[in-house]
Amino acid sequence: MDKFYLDNAALYETLVERATPAPIPAGQAAGNNLDNSNMIVAARIRPQLDEDLASGFPCAVYPRSGAEAGVVDIHDLYNHPRGRPVLKSAKYEVDRLFGPETTTEEIFDVHVKHLVPFAWGGGIGTLFAYGQTGSGKTFTVSRLEELVVEALVDLDPDSEKQVSLTIVELAGNAAFDLLNARQPVSIMEDARGHTQLVGANECEVQAHSEVRDLIERATSFRRTAPTLKNDDSSRSHSICRIRIKHGPKTADGFLYLVDLAGSEGARDVAVHGADRMREAREINISLSVLKDCIRGRAEADVAMARAARTGAKKKQTARIPFRQSALTKVLKHVFDPAGGRACRTAVIACVNPNLADVGPSKNTLRYAEILRVTPPSKAEAAVSTYAVAKTAPAPAAAPAAAAARTPQKKPPPISEKPNSRDPDPDAASVPFRHRLRPGMVIRLKPPAPDSDDDDEEEDEDAPQLAVLLCPEMASDVDSPEAARTKRTMRYVCASLDPAPGKKEECYEMNIWEQFVVESGQMDREVVLEYDPGTRYYYVCRGCRGLLGKGT
Numbered sequence: 001m002d003k004f005y006l007d008n009a010a011l012y013e014t015l016v017e018r019a020t021p022a023p024i025p026a027g028q029a030a031g032n033n034l035d036n037s038n039m040i041v042a043a044r045i046r047p048q049l050d051e052d053l054a055s056g057f058p059c060a061v062y063p064r065s066g067a068e069a070g071v072v073d074i075h076d077l078y079n080h081p082r083g084r085p086v087l088k089s090a091k092y093e094v095d096r097l098f099g100p101e102t103t104t105e106e107i108f109d110v111h112v113k114h115l116v117p118f119a120w121g122g123g124i125g126t127l128f129a130y131g132q133t134g135s136g137k138t139f140t141v142s143r144l145e146e147l148v149v150e151a152l153v154d155l156d157p158d159s160e161k162q163v164s165l166t167i168v169e170l171a172g173n174a175a176f177d178l179l180n181a182r183q184p185v186s187i188m189e190d191a192r193g194h195t196q197l198v199g200a201n202e203c204e205v206q207a208h209s210e211v212r213d214l215i216e217r218a219t220s221f222r223r224t225a226p227t228l229k230n231d232d233s234s235r236s237h238s239i240c241r242i243r244i245k246h247g248p249k250t251a252d253g254f255l256y257l258v259d260l261a262g263s264e265g266a267r268d269v270a271v272h273g274a275d276r277m278r279e280a281r282e283i284n285i286s287l288s289v290l291k292d293c294i295r296g297r298a299e300a301d302v303a304m305a306r307a308a309r310t311g312a313k314k315k316q317t318a319r320i321p322f323r324q325s326a327l328t329k330v331l332k333h334v335f336d337p338a339g340g341r342a343c344r345t346a347v348i349a350c351v352n353p354n355l356a357d358v359g360p361s362k363n364t365l366r367y368a369e370i371l372r373v374t375p376p377s378k379a380e381a382a383v384s385t386y387a388v389a390k391t392a393p394a395p396a397a398a399p400a401a402a403a404a405r406t407p408q409k410k411p412p413p414i415s416e417k418p419n420s421r422d423p424d425p426d427a428a429s430v431p432f433r434h435r436l437r438p439g440m441v442i443r444l445k446p447p448a449p450d451s452d453d454d455d456e457e458e459d460e461d462a463p464q465l466a467v468l469l470c471p472e473m474a475s476d477v478d479s480p481e482a483a484r485t486k487r488t489m490r491y492v493c494a495s496l497d498p499a500p501g502k503k504e505e506c507y508e509m510n511i512w513e514q515f516v517v518e519s520g521q522m523d524r525e526v527v528l529e530y531d532p533g534t535r536y537y538y539v540c541r542g543c544r545g546l547l548g549k550g551t
């Protein structure tokens with residue numbers, strides 16, 4: 001692929017010059033989440049470095065400016081099987097976008113500084129830097145660590161509050177103290193349910209020079225390994241915890257600055273063997289759990305704010321899987337709404353600008369978009385706009401103008417992304433009930449109306465889509481009926497729930513909600529695209545035509 005990009009670099013640049021940016025849908029302003037100051041997602045586009053320019057790859061990432069300052073276009077070149085290569089462009093939207101010329105000091109002022117007085121006042125502020133290996137996470141976070149601690153030290157020199165620093169590294173499930181020569185640290189929950197880093201040094205800081213020394217010490221102990229993208233790649237998460245001690249009677253304030261391990265695809269680790277592949281898989285899983293926790297907490301906050309506004313009783317308690325990885329266990333009180341702590345989170349998605357990295361850059365920005373949770377006012381506005389649009393009659397339009405706006409009908413593109421379609425090309429001619437298999441997505445028949453059942457809420461919540469996991473006989477589900485129903489095809493399924501806050505039709509697998517379905521309860525097969533980076537299922541244009549037959 002790299003050779004294809006290099007051979008067609010001149011054509012690519014001409015096509016990019018001619019490309020017109022995709023319009024932002026009416027009523028959808030860019031950077032529109034800034035009033036949700038509890039959760040702000042930014043992206044930083046790294047400048048092209050000397051070695052990038054020397055390798056000859058053109059730039060693929062173009063931030064917009066002015067009124068569309070949160071929007072970024074990514075252009076990719078596709079090898080058309082019957083003609084010259086074509087340009088395919090995608091746009092992504094974040095709350096704040098920092099271009100290649102932005103300095104880390106500017107990012108601190110705009111995006112991170114507000115966390116300092118918040119933590120000083122007893123809150124928990126967290127910054128995550130996420131992105132492909134070599135995209136500038138460590139470059140960004142190590143400078144931000146200095147700026148944050150210096151700001152805390154300077155905030156009120158006469159105060160009796162103490163500022164102390166702990167820096168640990170997480171590699172898989174193991175933790176190491178980067179301020180104490182990588183001594184092992186145990187992650188434990190105390191009797192009050194608080195996570196403790198047992199054995200980690202906590203160094204009090206009073207002067208700027210002390211901060212720099214500690215951060216340099218931690219950097220020198222961080223585990224790194226070469227990847228194709230970065231000779232000095234950090235293959236671990238680094239957590240810098242800054243504690244502000246208020247005194248015995250008040251809860252401590254915390255600031256966490258988290259430099260996440262580089263998310264890298266198989267391509268980037270291909271030359272490094274099975275161990276590196278396993279390490280990459282572990283990192284990607286922990287990033288996926290982190291995404292679920294960040295979104296879970298943000299959604300819980302939004303639900304609580306909405307309940308407070310409307311006086312409604314909260315229907316469902318948030319399910320936040322913070323025990324599923326060491327990273328989220330350490331950050332438990334950032335995610336756990338039951339902890340009752342005020343939290344603010346800032347995310348920086350770091351993006352490589354080169355055409356060769358266009359796939360991971362899109363994944364990074366897609367991950368960033370998923371983390372954005374619409375605050376109540378916006379969500380409610382969106383719902384009411386939708387309701388009006390559905391019920392209002394279409395405005396009359398001049399026939400010529402209406403014709404000009406009518407989109408030309410194009411056949412939907414056949415998706416090349418992983419999807420749940422049967423790998424057998426002849427499968428479409430076989431009724432889906434005769435070829436049930438793990439991984440198949442099915443639409444369930446609606447539950448039969450039951451006059452005795454007055455619990456209407458439960459029916460409303462019944463899942464409509466589900467993924468087949470395994471035949472019931474192969475599962476641990478202990479059913480006394482199993483032997484009797486041996487000849488009925490029954491599958492253990494996990495429900496696919498609509499992903500909240502997503503604009504397109506998007507589902508996430510709810511692995512905690514498993515149930516057994518008989519083939520007679522299945523309505524039809526549905527083909528969905530699967531994004532392994534985010535673990536979301538999408539109904540895409542290409543897949544709409546691939547809905548299975550209900551026979």
Ligand SMILES: Nc1ncnc2c1ncn2[C@@H]1O[C@H](COP(=O)(O)OP(=O)(O)OP(=O)(O)O)[C@@H](O)[C@H]1O
Binds near residue numbers: 049263
């Ligand atoms: N904004 C920037 N300006 C100039 N150079 C940068 C910038 N961001 C990153 N770099 C350079 O890019 C290289 C890779 O950056 P860095 O090590 O921070 O990446 P990373 O995302 O932390 O990678 P990994 O996950 O592999 O550790 C470094 O040489 C760094 O100095």
